[in-house]
Amino acid sequence: MIESLFHSAQGGHEQVVLCQDPRSGLKAVIAIHSTALGPALGGTRFHAYPGEAAPEEAALRDALNLARGMSYKNALAGLAHGGGKAVIIGDPERLKTEELLLAYGRFVAGLGGRYVTACDVGTYVADMDVVARACPWTTGRSPENGGAGDSSxxxxxxxxxxxxxxxxxxxxxxxxxxxxxxxxxxxxxxxxxxxxxxxxxxxxxxxxxxxxxxxxxxxxxxxxxxxxxxxxxxxxxxxxxxxxxxxxxxxxxxxxxxxxxxxxxxxxxxxxxxxxxxxxxxxxxxxxxxxxxxxxxxxxxxxxxxxxxxxxxxxxxxxxxxxxxxxxxxxxxxxxxxxxxxxxxxxEQRMARAAEGAGTAAAGAPAGASADG
The missing domain is CATH 3.40.50.720 (NAD(P)-binding Rossmann-like Domain)
Incomplete structure:
Protein backbone atom coordinates (compact mmCIF):
# COMPACT_ATOMS: atom_id res chain seq x y z
CA MET A 1 0.00 0.00 0.00
CA ILE A 2 2.84 2.40 0.78
CA GLU A 3 4.15 2.06 -2.79
CA SER A 4 0.85 3.43 -4.09
CA LEU A 5 1.66 6.76 -2.50
CA PHE A 6 4.45 7.14 -5.04
CA HIS A 7 3.73 4.90 -8.00
CA SER A 8 0.05 4.15 -8.57
CA ALA A 9 -2.48 6.18 -10.54
CA GLN A 10 -3.93 7.28 -7.21
CA GLY A 11 -0.51 8.33 -5.89
CA GLY A 12 1.57 11.45 -6.34
CA HIS A 13 0.46 12.90 -3.01
CA GLU A 14 2.64 15.58 -1.43
CA GLN A 15 2.16 14.40 2.13
CA VAL A 16 0.36 11.68 4.08
CA VAL A 17 0.10 11.81 7.86
CA LEU A 18 -0.90 8.84 10.01
CA CYS A 19 -2.35 10.09 13.29
CA GLN A 20 -2.75 8.16 16.52
CA ASP A 21 -3.71 9.32 19.99
CA PRO A 22 -4.10 6.32 22.34
CA ARG A 23 -5.66 8.40 25.11
CA SER A 24 -8.67 9.45 23.03
CA GLY A 25 -8.69 6.44 20.72
CA LEU A 26 -8.01 8.56 17.65
CA LYS A 27 -6.73 6.79 14.55
CA ALA A 28 -6.75 8.96 11.45
CA VAL A 29 -5.19 9.57 8.05
CA ILE A 30 -4.60 13.05 6.60
CA ALA A 31 -3.72 13.07 2.91
CA ILE A 32 -2.51 16.17 1.06
CA HIS A 33 -2.56 15.59 -2.67
CA SER A 34 -1.54 19.01 -4.01
CA THR A 35 -0.91 22.56 -2.85
CA ALA A 36 -0.17 23.90 -6.36
CA LEU A 37 -3.17 26.23 -6.22
CA GLY A 38 -2.93 26.98 -2.50
CA PRO A 39 -3.42 25.26 0.88
CA ALA A 40 -5.15 21.89 0.59
CA LEU A 41 -8.84 22.07 1.46
CA GLY A 42 -11.10 19.09 2.10
CA GLY A 43 -13.37 17.52 4.67
CA THR A 44 -12.95 15.05 7.51
CA ARG A 45 -14.66 11.70 7.05
CA PHE A 46 -15.48 9.65 10.19
CA HIS A 47 -16.15 6.09 9.08
CA ALA A 48 -15.84 2.52 10.40
CA TYR A 49 -15.27 0.66 7.09
CA PRO A 50 -17.44 -2.28 8.15
CA GLY A 51 -16.60 -5.61 6.57
CA GLU A 52 -13.03 -4.58 5.75
CA ALA A 53 -10.39 -7.02 7.02
CA ALA A 54 -7.95 -4.12 7.36
CA PRO A 55 -9.93 -0.92 8.07
CA GLU A 56 -6.73 1.14 8.38
CA GLU A 57 -5.72 0.20 4.84
CA ALA A 58 -9.24 0.93 3.57
CA ALA A 59 -9.13 4.31 5.26
CA LEU A 60 -5.77 5.09 3.68
CA ARG A 61 -7.07 4.18 0.22
CA ASP A 62 -10.16 6.30 0.81
CA ALA A 63 -8.14 9.30 2.01
CA LEU A 64 -5.80 9.09 -0.99
CA ASN A 65 -8.64 8.90 -3.51
CA LEU A 66 -10.67 11.62 -1.81
CA ALA A 67 -7.69 13.98 -1.50
CA ARG A 68 -6.87 13.59 -5.18
CA GLY A 69 -10.50 14.26 -6.03
CA MET A 70 -10.41 17.43 -3.95
CA SER A 71 -7.47 18.76 -5.97
CA TYR A 72 -9.49 18.37 -9.15
CA LYS A 73 -12.67 19.69 -7.53
CA ASN A 74 -11.02 22.83 -6.17
CA ALA A 75 -9.26 23.47 -9.49
CA LEU A 76 -12.49 23.34 -11.48
CA ALA A 77 -14.35 25.35 -8.83
CA GLY A 78 -11.86 28.18 -9.42
CA LEU A 79 -10.61 28.14 -5.83
CA ALA A 80 -7.14 29.11 -4.64
CA HIS A 81 -6.83 25.75 -2.89
CA GLY A 82 -5.25 22.39 -3.49
CA GLY A 83 -6.75 19.10 -2.43
CA GLY A 84 -6.63 17.22 0.84
CA LYS A 85 -8.82 14.90 2.88
CA ALA A 86 -8.82 13.29 6.30
CA VAL A 87 -10.37 10.06 7.51
CA ILE A 88 -10.97 9.28 11.19
CA ILE A 89 -11.26 5.49 11.52
CA GLY A 90 -14.13 4.05 13.56
CA ASP A 91 -17.83 4.24 14.22
CA PRO A 92 -18.66 7.89 14.97
CA GLU A 93 -21.70 6.80 16.99
CA ARG A 94 -19.43 4.99 19.45
CA LEU A 95 -16.05 6.70 19.25
CA LYS A 96 -16.72 10.37 18.63
CA THR A 97 -15.86 12.39 21.75
CA GLU A 98 -14.72 15.92 22.47
CA GLU A 99 -11.30 14.59 23.49
CA LEU A 100 -10.89 12.72 20.19
CA LEU A 101 -11.94 15.72 18.07
CA LEU A 102 -9.53 17.99 19.94
CA ALA A 103 -6.72 15.47 19.43
CA TYR A 104 -7.54 15.40 15.73
CA GLY A 105 -7.53 19.21 15.63
CA ARG A 106 -4.04 19.26 17.11
CA PHE A 107 -2.78 16.99 14.31
CA VAL A 108 -4.30 19.28 11.66
CA ALA A 109 -2.83 22.34 13.41
CA GLY A 110 0.57 20.65 13.36
CA LEU A 111 0.53 20.93 9.55
CA GLY A 112 0.78 24.70 9.90
CA GLY A 113 -1.98 25.60 7.45
CA ARG A 114 -1.02 23.23 4.62
CA TYR A 115 -4.38 21.50 5.16
CA VAL A 116 -7.69 23.21 5.93
CA THR A 117 -10.40 20.85 7.16
CA ALA A 118 -14.20 20.83 7.06
CA CYS A 119 -17.17 18.43 7.40
CA ASP A 120 -17.68 15.21 5.46
CA VAL A 121 -19.52 11.93 6.00
CA GLY A 122 -19.80 11.30 9.74
CA THR A 123 -18.82 14.82 10.85
CA TYR A 124 -21.01 17.85 11.38
CA VAL A 125 -20.91 21.56 12.11
CA ALA A 126 -20.85 20.96 15.87
CA ASP A 127 -17.81 18.70 15.42
CA MET A 128 -15.95 21.39 13.48
CA ASP A 129 -16.69 23.84 16.29
CA VAL A 130 -14.81 21.48 18.61
CA VAL A 131 -11.93 20.89 16.17
CA ALA A 132 -11.60 24.65 15.71
CA ARG A 133 -10.77 25.05 19.40
CA ALA A 134 -7.50 23.22 18.70
CA CYS A 135 -6.95 24.29 15.09
CA PRO A 136 -7.37 27.67 13.39
CA TRP A 137 -7.47 25.98 9.95
CA THR A 138 -11.01 24.67 10.40
CA THR A 139 -14.05 25.56 8.28
CA GLY A 140 -17.64 24.37 8.28
CA ARG A 141 -18.15 25.88 11.73
CA SER A 142 -21.45 27.21 13.03
CA PRO A 143 -22.42 30.84 12.36
CA GLU A 144 -22.20 31.42 16.13
CA ASN A 145 -18.53 30.50 15.93
CA GLY A 146 -17.72 32.56 12.87
CA GLY A 147 -18.48 29.86 10.31
CA ALA A 148 -20.73 29.26 7.33
CA GLY A 149 -22.80 26.47 8.84
CA ASP A 150 -23.87 23.35 6.98
CA SER A 151 -22.06 23.13 3.62
CA SER A 152 -24.67 20.64 2.38
CA GLU A 348 -4.77 19.12 -14.62
CA GLN A 349 -4.02 22.02 -16.97
CA ARG A 350 -5.02 24.53 -14.29
CA MET A 351 -2.87 22.84 -11.64
CA ALA A 352 0.08 22.56 -14.03
CA ARG A 353 -0.12 26.24 -14.93
CA ALA A 354 -0.20 27.16 -11.24
CA ALA A 355 2.81 24.95 -10.49
CA GLU A 356 4.74 26.43 -13.42
CA GLY A 357 3.89 29.94 -12.24
CA ALA A 358 5.08 29.16 -8.72
CA GLY A 359 8.30 27.70 -10.11
CA THR A 360 8.91 30.77 -12.27
CA ALA A 361 8.27 33.08 -9.32
CA ALA A 362 10.66 31.10 -7.12
CA ALA A 363 13.37 31.10 -9.82
CA GLY A 364 13.06 34.85 -10.23
CA ALA A 365 13.24 35.65 -6.53
CA PRO A 366 16.41 37.41 -5.32
CA ALA A 367 18.97 35.28 -3.51
CA GLY A 368 17.96 34.81 0.11
CA ALA A 369 14.36 35.80 -0.56
CA SER A 370 11.27 33.59 -0.71
CA ALA A 371 8.93 33.52 -3.70
CA ASP A 372 6.45 35.42 -1.54
CA GLY A 373 8.94 38.20 -1.02
Missing amino acids: VLTAFGVFQGMRAAAAHRWGTPDLAGRTVGVAGVGKVGRLLVGRLTEAGARVLVTDVREEAVRRVLADHPGVTALGSTRELISAPGLDIYAPCALGGALNDATVPLLTASVVCGGANNQLDHPGVEKDLADRGILYAPDYVVNSGGVIQVADELHGFDFARAKAKAAGIYDTALEIFRHAESSGVPPAVAADRIA
Whole structure:
Protein backbone atom coordinates (compact mmCIF):
# COMPACT_ATOMS: atom_id res chain seq x y z
CA MET A 1 0.00 0.00 0.00
CA ILE A 2 2.84 2.40 0.78
CA GLU A 3 4.15 2.06 -2.79
CA SER A 4 0.85 3.43 -4.09
CA LEU A 5 1.66 6.76 -2.50
CA PHE A 6 4.45 7.14 -5.04
CA HIS A 7 3.73 4.90 -8.00
CA SER A 8 0.05 4.15 -8.57
CA ALA A 9 -2.48 6.18 -10.54
CA GLN A 10 -3.93 7.28 -7.21
CA GLY A 11 -0.51 8.33 -5.89
CA GLY A 12 1.57 11.45 -6.34
CA HIS A 13 0.46 12.90 -3.01
CA GLU A 14 2.64 15.58 -1.43
CA GLN A 15 2.16 14.40 2.13
CA VAL A 16 0.36 11.68 4.08
CA VAL A 17 0.10 11.81 7.86
CA LEU A 18 -0.90 8.84 10.01
CA CYS A 19 -2.35 10.09 13.29
CA GLN A 20 -2.75 8.16 16.52
CA ASP A 21 -3.71 9.32 19.99
CA PRO A 22 -4.10 6.32 22.34
CA ARG A 23 -5.66 8.40 25.11
CA SER A 24 -8.67 9.45 23.03
CA GLY A 25 -8.69 6.44 20.72
CA LEU A 26 -8.01 8.56 17.65
CA LYS A 27 -6.73 6.79 14.55
CA ALA A 28 -6.75 8.96 11.45
CA VAL A 29 -5.19 9.57 8.05
CA ILE A 30 -4.60 13.05 6.60
CA ALA A 31 -3.72 13.07 2.91
CA ILE A 32 -2.51 16.17 1.06
CA HIS A 33 -2.56 15.59 -2.67
CA SER A 34 -1.54 19.01 -4.01
CA THR A 35 -0.91 22.56 -2.85
CA ALA A 36 -0.17 23.90 -6.36
CA LEU A 37 -3.17 26.23 -6.22
CA GLY A 38 -2.93 26.98 -2.50
CA PRO A 39 -3.42 25.26 0.88
CA ALA A 40 -5.15 21.89 0.59
CA LEU A 41 -8.84 22.07 1.46
CA GLY A 42 -11.10 19.09 2.10
CA GLY A 43 -13.37 17.52 4.67
CA THR A 44 -12.95 15.05 7.51
CA ARG A 45 -14.66 11.70 7.05
CA PHE A 46 -15.48 9.65 10.19
CA HIS A 47 -16.15 6.09 9.08
CA ALA A 48 -15.84 2.52 10.40
CA TYR A 49 -15.27 0.66 7.09
CA PRO A 50 -17.44 -2.28 8.15
CA GLY A 51 -16.60 -5.61 6.57
CA GLU A 52 -13.03 -4.58 5.75
CA ALA A 53 -10.39 -7.02 7.02
CA ALA A 54 -7.95 -4.12 7.36
CA PRO A 55 -9.93 -0.92 8.07
CA GLU A 56 -6.73 1.14 8.38
CA GLU A 57 -5.72 0.20 4.84
CA ALA A 58 -9.24 0.93 3.57
CA ALA A 59 -9.13 4.31 5.26
CA LEU A 60 -5.77 5.09 3.68
CA ARG A 61 -7.07 4.18 0.22
CA ASP A 62 -10.16 6.30 0.81
CA ALA A 63 -8.14 9.30 2.01
CA LEU A 64 -5.80 9.09 -0.99
CA ASN A 65 -8.64 8.90 -3.51
CA LEU A 66 -10.67 11.62 -1.81
CA ALA A 67 -7.69 13.98 -1.50
CA ARG A 68 -6.87 13.59 -5.18
CA GLY A 69 -10.50 14.26 -6.03
CA MET A 70 -10.41 17.43 -3.95
CA SER A 71 -7.47 18.76 -5.97
CA TYR A 72 -9.49 18.37 -9.15
CA LYS A 73 -12.67 19.69 -7.53
CA ASN A 74 -11.02 22.83 -6.17
CA ALA A 75 -9.26 23.47 -9.49
CA LEU A 76 -12.49 23.34 -11.48
CA ALA A 77 -14.35 25.35 -8.83
CA GLY A 78 -11.86 28.18 -9.42
CA LEU A 79 -10.61 28.14 -5.83
CA ALA A 80 -7.14 29.11 -4.64
CA HIS A 81 -6.83 25.75 -2.89
CA GLY A 82 -5.25 22.39 -3.49
CA GLY A 83 -6.75 19.10 -2.43
CA GLY A 84 -6.63 17.22 0.84
CA LYS A 85 -8.82 14.90 2.88
CA ALA A 86 -8.82 13.29 6.30
CA VAL A 87 -10.37 10.06 7.51
CA ILE A 88 -10.97 9.28 11.19
CA ILE A 89 -11.26 5.49 11.52
CA GLY A 90 -14.13 4.05 13.56
CA ASP A 91 -17.83 4.24 14.22
CA PRO A 92 -18.66 7.89 14.97
CA GLU A 93 -21.70 6.80 16.99
CA ARG A 94 -19.43 4.99 19.45
CA LEU A 95 -16.05 6.70 19.25
CA LYS A 96 -16.72 10.37 18.63
CA THR A 97 -15.86 12.39 21.75
CA GLU A 98 -14.72 15.92 22.47
CA GLU A 99 -11.30 14.59 23.49
CA LEU A 100 -10.89 12.72 20.19
CA LEU A 101 -11.94 15.72 18.07
CA LEU A 102 -9.53 17.99 19.94
CA ALA A 103 -6.72 15.47 19.43
CA TYR A 104 -7.54 15.40 15.73
CA GLY A 105 -7.53 19.21 15.63
CA ARG A 106 -4.04 19.26 17.11
CA PHE A 107 -2.78 16.99 14.31
CA VAL A 108 -4.30 19.28 11.66
CA ALA A 109 -2.83 22.34 13.41
CA GLY A 110 0.57 20.65 13.36
CA LEU A 111 0.53 20.93 9.55
CA GLY A 112 0.78 24.70 9.90
CA GLY A 113 -1.98 25.60 7.45
CA ARG A 114 -1.02 23.23 4.62
CA TYR A 115 -4.38 21.50 5.16
CA VAL A 116 -7.69 23.21 5.93
CA THR A 117 -10.40 20.85 7.16
CA ALA A 118 -14.20 20.83 7.06
CA CYS A 119 -17.17 18.43 7.40
CA ASP A 120 -17.68 15.21 5.46
CA VAL A 121 -19.52 11.93 6.00
CA GLY A 122 -19.80 11.30 9.74
CA THR A 123 -18.82 14.82 10.85
CA TYR A 124 -21.01 17.85 11.38
CA VAL A 125 -20.91 21.56 12.11
CA ALA A 126 -20.85 20.96 15.87
CA ASP A 127 -17.81 18.70 15.42
CA MET A 128 -15.95 21.39 13.48
CA ASP A 129 -16.69 23.84 16.29
CA VAL A 130 -14.81 21.48 18.61
CA VAL A 131 -11.93 20.89 16.17
CA ALA A 132 -11.60 24.65 15.71
CA ARG A 133 -10.77 25.05 19.40
CA ALA A 134 -7.50 23.22 18.70
CA CYS A 135 -6.95 24.29 15.09
CA PRO A 136 -7.37 27.67 13.39
CA TRP A 137 -7.47 25.98 9.95
CA THR A 138 -11.01 24.67 10.40
CA THR A 139 -14.05 25.56 8.28
CA GLY A 140 -17.64 24.37 8.28
CA ARG A 141 -18.15 25.88 11.73
CA SER A 142 -21.45 27.21 13.03
CA PRO A 143 -22.42 30.84 12.36
CA GLU A 144 -22.20 31.42 16.13
CA ASN A 145 -18.53 30.50 15.93
CA GLY A 146 -17.72 32.56 12.87
CA GLY A 147 -18.48 29.86 10.31
CA ALA A 148 -20.73 29.26 7.33
CA GLY A 149 -22.80 26.47 8.84
CA ASP A 150 -23.87 23.35 6.98
CA SER A 151 -22.06 23.13 3.62
CA SER A 152 -24.67 20.64 2.38
CA VAL A 153 -26.86 23.60 1.42
CA LEU A 154 -24.63 24.75 -1.42
CA THR A 155 -23.51 21.20 -2.24
CA ALA A 156 -27.11 20.32 -3.09
CA PHE A 157 -27.55 23.63 -4.91
CA GLY A 158 -24.47 22.89 -7.04
CA VAL A 159 -25.62 19.36 -7.89
CA PHE A 160 -28.95 20.84 -8.95
CA GLN A 161 -27.13 23.32 -11.22
CA GLY A 162 -25.05 20.50 -12.69
CA MET A 163 -28.23 18.51 -13.30
CA ARG A 164 -29.78 21.46 -15.12
CA ALA A 165 -26.65 21.72 -17.28
CA ALA A 166 -26.79 18.00 -18.08
CA ALA A 167 -30.46 18.32 -19.02
CA ALA A 168 -29.66 21.30 -21.26
CA HIS A 169 -26.92 19.34 -23.02
CA ARG A 170 -28.94 16.14 -23.35
CA TRP A 171 -32.44 17.46 -24.03
CA GLY A 172 -31.90 21.07 -25.10
CA THR A 173 -33.45 22.65 -22.00
CA PRO A 174 -32.38 22.94 -18.35
CA ASP A 175 -36.01 22.58 -17.24
CA LEU A 176 -36.41 19.50 -15.03
CA ALA A 177 -40.22 19.68 -14.82
CA GLY A 178 -41.68 16.29 -15.71
CA ARG A 179 -38.33 14.51 -15.56
CA THR A 180 -38.02 11.42 -13.36
CA VAL A 181 -35.01 11.62 -11.05
CA GLY A 182 -33.81 8.81 -8.79
CA VAL A 183 -31.87 9.90 -5.70
CA ALA A 184 -29.88 7.17 -3.94
CA GLY A 185 -28.96 8.39 -0.46
CA VAL A 186 -31.10 11.06 1.18
CA GLY A 187 -28.81 12.20 3.97
CA LYS A 188 -27.50 15.74 4.26
CA VAL A 189 -27.11 16.47 0.54
CA GLY A 190 -29.65 14.08 -0.97
CA ARG A 191 -32.48 15.36 1.21
CA LEU A 192 -31.85 18.97 0.18
CA LEU A 193 -31.53 17.95 -3.47
CA VAL A 194 -34.93 16.24 -3.29
CA GLY A 195 -36.41 19.53 -2.10
CA ARG A 196 -34.99 21.43 -5.07
CA LEU A 197 -36.14 18.76 -7.51
CA THR A 198 -39.71 18.72 -6.22
CA GLU A 199 -39.82 22.52 -6.40
CA ALA A 200 -38.65 22.25 -10.02
CA GLY A 201 -41.54 19.92 -10.84
CA ALA A 202 -39.55 16.70 -11.20
CA ARG A 203 -40.93 13.29 -10.27
CA VAL A 204 -38.59 11.97 -7.57
CA LEU A 205 -37.77 8.41 -6.53
CA VAL A 206 -35.60 7.83 -3.46
CA THR A 207 -33.85 5.05 -1.62
CA ASP A 208 -31.56 4.86 1.41
CA VAL A 209 -30.23 2.08 3.62
CA ARG A 210 -31.48 4.09 6.61
CA GLU A 211 -35.25 3.87 6.93
CA GLU A 212 -35.41 6.96 9.13
CA ALA A 213 -33.80 9.06 6.37
CA VAL A 214 -36.46 7.93 3.90
CA ARG A 215 -39.25 8.59 6.39
CA ARG A 216 -37.96 12.13 6.94
CA VAL A 217 -37.94 12.88 3.20
CA LEU A 218 -41.42 11.44 2.69
CA ALA A 219 -42.74 13.53 5.58
CA ASP A 220 -41.30 16.69 4.01
CA HIS A 221 -42.24 15.78 0.43
CA PRO A 222 -45.34 13.52 0.30
CA GLY A 223 -45.22 13.28 -3.51
CA VAL A 224 -41.88 11.47 -3.47
CA THR A 225 -41.83 7.69 -4.09
CA ALA A 226 -39.61 5.42 -1.96
CA LEU A 227 -38.09 2.27 -3.43
CA GLY A 228 -36.63 -0.65 -1.50
CA SER A 229 -33.10 -0.68 -2.87
CA THR A 230 -30.62 1.10 -5.10
CA ARG A 231 -30.85 -1.77 -7.58
CA GLU A 232 -34.60 -1.24 -7.85
CA LEU A 233 -34.09 2.51 -8.29
CA ILE A 234 -31.42 2.39 -11.00
CA SER A 235 -33.42 -0.10 -13.06
CA ALA A 236 -36.75 1.72 -12.69
CA PRO A 237 -38.60 2.16 -16.00
CA GLY A 238 -38.78 5.74 -17.24
CA LEU A 239 -35.89 7.00 -15.13
CA ASP A 240 -34.29 10.07 -16.74
CA ILE A 241 -31.59 11.00 -14.22
CA TYR A 242 -29.80 8.95 -11.58
CA ALA A 243 -28.35 10.93 -8.66
CA PRO A 244 -25.97 8.90 -6.45
CA CYS A 245 -25.70 10.83 -3.18
CA ALA A 246 -24.28 8.29 -0.72
CA LEU A 247 -20.77 6.80 -0.55
CA GLY A 248 -18.43 6.29 -3.51
CA GLY A 249 -18.19 3.48 -6.06
CA ALA A 250 -21.87 3.71 -7.04
CA LEU A 251 -21.04 3.32 -10.74
CA ASN A 252 -19.43 -0.06 -11.23
CA ASP A 253 -19.48 -3.20 -13.36
CA ALA A 254 -22.64 -4.42 -11.65
CA THR A 255 -24.69 -1.21 -11.68
CA VAL A 256 -23.86 0.44 -15.02
CA PRO A 257 -25.50 -2.32 -17.13
CA LEU A 258 -28.71 -1.93 -15.09
CA LEU A 259 -29.05 1.85 -15.49
CA THR A 260 -32.19 2.98 -17.27
CA ALA A 261 -31.34 6.68 -16.88
CA SER A 262 -29.65 8.59 -19.69
CA VAL A 263 -28.00 11.08 -17.29
CA VAL A 264 -26.03 10.48 -14.10
CA CYS A 265 -25.52 13.50 -11.85
CA GLY A 266 -25.22 13.20 -8.07
CA GLY A 267 -23.55 14.46 -4.93
CA ALA A 268 -21.45 11.43 -3.90
CA ASN A 269 -17.66 11.58 -4.17
CA ASN A 270 -15.69 9.07 -6.27
CA GLN A 271 -18.73 7.63 -8.03
CA LEU A 272 -16.65 5.80 -10.67
CA ASP A 273 -15.57 2.53 -9.05
CA HIS A 274 -12.51 2.08 -11.26
CA PRO A 275 -10.92 3.49 -14.42
CA GLY A 276 -12.90 2.49 -17.48
CA VAL A 277 -16.36 2.96 -15.97
CA GLU A 278 -16.56 6.39 -17.59
CA LYS A 279 -16.14 4.70 -21.00
CA ASP A 280 -18.76 2.07 -20.15
CA LEU A 281 -21.23 4.90 -19.44
CA ALA A 282 -20.34 6.70 -22.66
CA ASP A 283 -20.66 3.47 -24.67
CA ARG A 284 -24.20 3.09 -23.33
CA GLY A 285 -25.02 6.68 -24.30
CA ILE A 286 -25.29 7.81 -20.68
CA LEU A 287 -24.17 11.38 -19.98
CA TYR A 288 -22.09 11.42 -16.79
CA ALA A 289 -21.68 14.72 -14.93
CA PRO A 290 -18.29 14.36 -13.17
CA ASP A 291 -19.00 14.18 -9.44
CA TYR A 292 -16.24 16.51 -8.33
CA VAL A 293 -17.53 19.20 -10.68
CA VAL A 294 -21.19 19.19 -9.67
CA ASN A 295 -20.73 18.59 -5.94
CA SER A 296 -18.25 21.45 -5.43
CA GLY A 297 -20.83 23.83 -3.95
CA GLY A 298 -19.92 22.74 -0.43
CA VAL A 299 -16.21 23.40 -0.81
CA ILE A 300 -17.03 26.75 -2.41
CA GLN A 301 -19.07 27.55 0.69
CA VAL A 302 -16.39 26.60 3.22
CA ALA A 303 -13.63 28.30 1.20
CA ASP A 304 -15.61 31.51 1.36
CA GLU A 305 -15.66 31.15 5.15
CA LEU A 306 -11.91 31.82 5.19
CA HIS A 307 -12.60 35.33 3.87
CA GLY A 308 -15.50 36.26 6.15
CA PHE A 309 -18.49 34.25 5.01
CA ASP A 310 -21.01 35.86 2.67
CA PHE A 311 -23.74 33.42 1.62
CA ALA A 312 -24.86 35.44 -1.41
CA ARG A 313 -21.29 35.64 -2.69
CA ALA A 314 -20.73 31.90 -2.20
CA LYS A 315 -24.06 31.00 -3.82
CA ALA A 316 -23.26 33.17 -6.84
CA LYS A 317 -19.96 31.33 -7.27
CA ALA A 318 -21.69 27.95 -6.86
CA ALA A 319 -24.18 28.93 -9.56
CA GLY A 320 -21.19 28.90 -11.92
CA ILE A 321 -21.20 25.10 -11.70
CA TYR A 322 -23.87 25.22 -14.43
CA ASP A 323 -21.50 26.92 -16.89
CA THR A 324 -18.51 24.77 -15.87
CA ALA A 325 -20.48 21.58 -16.44
CA LEU A 326 -21.67 22.79 -19.85
CA GLU A 327 -18.08 23.66 -20.79
CA ILE A 328 -16.98 20.13 -19.86
CA PHE A 329 -19.81 18.47 -21.80
CA ARG A 330 -18.99 20.51 -24.90
CA HIS A 331 -15.25 19.87 -24.59
CA ALA A 332 -15.90 16.16 -24.19
CA GLU A 333 -18.14 16.06 -27.24
CA SER A 334 -15.72 18.01 -29.44
CA SER A 335 -12.73 15.94 -28.27
CA GLY A 336 -14.48 12.58 -28.52
CA VAL A 337 -13.78 11.67 -24.87
CA PRO A 338 -16.04 10.97 -21.86
CA PRO A 339 -16.87 14.02 -19.70
CA ALA A 340 -14.81 12.59 -16.80
CA VAL A 341 -11.71 12.60 -19.02
CA ALA A 342 -12.44 16.13 -20.26
CA ALA A 343 -12.87 17.39 -16.69
CA ASP A 344 -9.62 15.77 -15.56
CA ARG A 345 -7.72 17.37 -18.44
CA ILE A 346 -9.03 20.85 -17.67
CA ALA A 347 -8.25 20.49 -13.94
CA GLU A 348 -4.77 19.12 -14.62
CA GLN A 349 -4.02 22.02 -16.97
CA ARG A 350 -5.02 24.53 -14.29
CA MET A 351 -2.87 22.84 -11.64
CA ALA A 352 0.08 22.56 -14.03
CA ARG A 353 -0.12 26.24 -14.93
CA ALA A 354 -0.20 27.16 -11.24
CA ALA A 355 2.81 24.95 -10.49
CA GLU A 356 4.74 26.43 -13.42
CA GLY A 357 3.89 29.94 -12.24
CA ALA A 358 5.08 29.16 -8.72
CA GLY A 359 8.30 27.70 -10.11
CA THR A 360 8.91 30.77 -12.27
CA ALA A 361 8.27 33.08 -9.32
CA ALA A 362 10.66 31.10 -7.12
CA ALA A 363 13.37 31.10 -9.82
CA GLY A 364 13.06 34.85 -10.23
CA ALA A 365 13.24 35.65 -6.53
CA PRO A 366 16.41 37.41 -5.32
CA ALA A 367 18.97 35.28 -3.51
CA GLY A 368 17.96 34.81 0.11
CA ALA A 369 14.36 35.80 -0.56
CA SER A 370 11.27 33.59 -0.71
CA ALA A 371 8.93 33.52 -3.70
CA ASP A 372 6.45 35.42 -1.54
CA GLY A 373 8.94 38.20 -1.02
